[in-house]
Amino acid sequence: MDKLEMMKTFLCVAQEGSFSKAANKLELSPQLVSKYVAVLEQKLRSRLFHRTTRKVTLTEAGKLYSKRCIQILTDIDEAESALADWHQNVSGELTLNAPMSFGHRHLPALLADFRRQYPDVDINLTLTDDKIDLVEAGVDVALRIGALKSDLLIAKKVADMRLAMMASPDYLKRFGTPKTVDDLRNHVFLNYSFAEQDQLKQFLGINVSELNIQLPIKANNGDYLVEAAAQGGGIVLQPTFIASDCLREGRLVEILPQEKLTDLGLYLVYTNRTFLPNKVRSFIDFTANYYDGVPEWEKPLLNLSPTSDSKS
Known part of the structure; x- marks a missing residue:
């Protein structure tokens, strides 16, 4: 039997001074009410009520037990109420994790706007490229x-991530602009070390060894690789959310735009979709709406034309 139900039944009998009245109020049978009380008395090894034909009153043990029952049930009600408020209110500490380059470039604006809407949420952000x-x-x-x-994880896609193959005008002037995949032969490629396999093979299906592509630099940070390419260090394949400024300023130009690269996506990842705290649900919904449509980093690139420079 449910002990809380027995305690509630006991208190109702004490308040009504009658088993039958308590049964009517609780919408239970008088037999079940009597059974609940009898089970409690047996468990407690104490008589809780003085019973007469006209009235039911608490014994000394019953009075002591009723005080504790009232306190226990009040605590439970307060706990449930506090949890309900917690779910209704968007507050508390929200712990986030994000990749270094994306977090540094694009999360300050998003989180500032999020906290303007939800000022009672505190943000604890960790930036790392490690999974x-x-x-x-x-x-x-x-x-x-x-x-x-x-x-074991839930993922919600909130934005497209376009990959672009890029190089600096100076590099292309010195080594020529590839017009086809085969033109990548003997070029220098700056490789991202966190890619699960060679990037050219992963996103273009290119066999590096067959084209004799040089891979002199490997790094675990996209910002570094983009800047190295902008300095004339070679060709780079990185998301436009990192390279947008360099492309807009002309420090990098896109090459082989006709090739259909395997694009990525920005996902919100969390462990469970049920019983999400309001702070988590609100952040997920806010971020999905925030990146609805063309992402901010892509807008400056809409009117840019890929390079038409020829081989030198």
């Missing part, structure tokens, strides 16, 4: 670029 364990790290939501590979 951390969300549960072990106590992370509410992680922003991930790429496809979700764990069936």
